[in-house]
Amino acid sequence: MAEPLRPATTAVHAGRPPHEPDQPLNGPITMASTYVAGGDLEYGRYGNPTWTAFEDALGALEGGRCLAYASGMAAVTSLLDLVALGDKVVVPRHSYNGTLVSLGDLELRGRLSTTLVDLTDTDAVVAACEDAALVWFESPTNPALEVADAPAIIAAAHDAGARVVVDNTFLTPLLQKPLDLGADLVLHSATKYLAGHSDVQLGAVVTRDEELATVLKGRRDVQGNTPGPFEAWLALRGLRTLHLRVERAQANAAELARRLADHPLLTEVRYPGLGGMVSIVLPTADQADLLVRSTALWVHATSLGGVESSFERRRRWKSEPATIPEGLVRLSVGVEDVEDLWADLSQALDGVARPSG
Structure with a gap:
């Protein structure tokens, strides 16, 4: 086909075996730790055809070269390993908790320095980029759902000579393509929306910088942050319906956010207008x-991003930033019928609001 495929078609077709007689439509799971010598694979840490199929599909969606990892955190720590001793990392104060904990640990051990920024204050973020080696952000943020001025931040980071990592877990490449905005690296917890069925732990990094991709792969080979073939196969299977799940979850989230805005118990409803994540704030932690x-x-x-709707009060985790309200509940809206979701959620809110006794 002369025209490039649209994202929904890419999600269905990328990473499949060639269309030849007797080829399976789905690539088989290659369960191998060792390969016959003389080729490119040699050993199980260096590659696997099942990983490659997933990497091809996600790479096509994001527009770069993809490397799969054993988990989202394995991908996070591999990217942080790129930072040289003593270098500065700029990161939003409201970010994925595992990222903040990892940065805090590295800073405590003297490996790097971290500057926390308010992502909604673009001028402050741009100023913080001045002497940074790495600028790392999510948009929307987890769980505050703040939206970045991504082009401005990426431009400022590059002017300062810093690399930019964008965690695209919440929006997926169907709603945001950070590499097209100028980011150097895109991070995914594929455990979430990409796999989509709450049964996989997998991470991924995508870049257009071939030299950087080669460095990352070499370190993955040595460090062993590699995914299992079954997990990669499940994630690829989930990816085939990503466009349908994102479309339905986003429609449900938008409708629930609209209805929640009128509920008298809630002090705040946060929804950025994209994706399936909504955060609501109740007056107290006990009510949440x-x-x-x-x-x-x-x-x-x-967790989040599954076909089923889930939620939690984020401050129940001691490592969650103190600037997140005690009563904030993060909602991961699934693909169920929105009327059933609303009936269940609204009766629970009404029950919380009703005075006891």
Whole structure:
């Protein structure tokens, strides 16, 4: 085909075996730790055809070369390993908790310095980029759902000679393509929306910088942050329906956010207008804790991006930033019927709001 494929078609077709007689439509799971010598693979840490299929598909969606990792955190730590001793990393104060914990640990050990910024204050972020080696951000942020002026931040980082990492877990390449905005590296916890069924741990990094990709792969080969072939196969299977799941989750999230805005119990509803994540703020932590115990469909769980709707009070984690409200509940909206989701959530909110006794 002369025209480039659109994202939904790419999600379905990329990373498949060639269209030849007797070829399977889906690539098989290659369960091998050792290969016959003389080729490119040699050993199980260096590559696997099942990883390659997933990497080809996600790379096509993001527009770069993809490397898969054993988990999102394995990808995070591999990227942080690029930072030289004593270098400065700029990161939003509201970011994925595992990223902040990892940065805090590295700073405590004298490996690097971290500057936390308010992502909504673009001027402050741009100023912080001045002597940075790495600028790392999410947009929207987790769980505050703040949106970055990505082009301005990326330009400022590059002017300062810094690399830029964008965590694209929340929006996926269907709603945002950071490499097209100028980012150097895109990070995914493929555990979330990409795999989409709450049954996989997998991470990924995508870049257009071939030299950087080669460095990352060489370190992955040595460090062993490699995914299992079954996990890669499951993630690729999930990727095939990504466009359908994102479309439905986003429609559900937008409708729920609209209805939640009118609920008298809530002090705030945060929805950036894209994706399936919504955050609501209740007056107290106790009320938020009661809410997550009062539903039948909504699952109290810490992950996100699955077909099922889940939620949690984020400050139940001691490492969550103190600037996140105690009563904030992060909602990962799934693909169920929105009326059923609303009925379950609204009765729970009404119950929390109703005076006891």
